[in-house]
Amino acid sequence: MLDFAKGDGLVPVIVQDEQTLEVLMLGYMNQEAWEKTQAEGRVTFYSRSKERLWTKGEESGHFLNVVSTHIDCDKDTILIKVQPAGPTCHTGSRSCFNTEFNQNFLLQLERIVHQRYDEPSEESYVNRLRTRGINKIAQKVGEEAVETVIAALAETETDFINESSDLLFHLIVLLREKGLDLKTIAKNLEGRHQ
Missing domain, CATH: 3.10.20.810 (Phosphoribosyl-AMP cyclohydrolase)
Structure with missing residues (x-):
């Protein structure tokens, strides 16, 4: 009480x-x-x-x-x-606290991907991937992983950041396609840490 x-x-x-x-x-x-x-x-x-x-x-x-x-x-x-259901602050910001960036944007991105699955739109890249099926989504994750490795070994830091971003985005889409989420992966990693 x-x-x-x-x-x-x-x-x-x-x-x-x-x-x-x-x-x-x-x-x-x-x-x-x-x-x-x-x-x-x-x-x-x-x-x-x-x-x-x-x-x-x-x-x-x-x-x-x-x-x-x-x-x-x-x-x-x-x-x-x-x-x-939208920004929280009356100023239009996601939070009333003026943090310089959303430290948890990956989780917000996951929410956006889920929203695109639940409310498909022809303009949405996520929807185009989804309609091509799991094989194409998995292939994109593989392509982005290879491009990330190449960027890490032979390209600029900016290239590496961009390829890493592409890899994480496509992995989030693949997780959604498999009915999983980042929380599941985080719990698994936490369990492995012990």
Whole structure:
């Protein structure tokens, strides 16, 4: 049970992208906002400036869809992992924190690939690959791996970075084609580390 009394009826809420783990924002909840968040599956805060409940995205449509909630050991802070439906910050940025780049862009790229699978478009390179089948996707991973090795041995650093990027992109597509994701690979690598 959350302890709202410690903060005069409010508790801080850290919002984190469930896939990239990037911290998106900090807000506050009272008991009513907490109950509404749990009931609706979208993050609702208590706005201290407006002195009312405020569902993130109520005007922009950029809701924060709840994946999981976690209460800290002192029961006075909430961590909410979300799937954001667009930028989180009112400035249009993905996060309210001004980080210079998205350190977890590979995971965001994976989300984009999954989206292209779920909502195919003729203009999408991912869709063109997907329609050509697993053999073509696997072939592209092999080609990009060879080009990465060549760039590492005989080309510039920029060439190596570009080829490595192509390799990782096509590997993400292949993982999706096989019904796997980067989280599965990360868990496997973590298990091997022990």
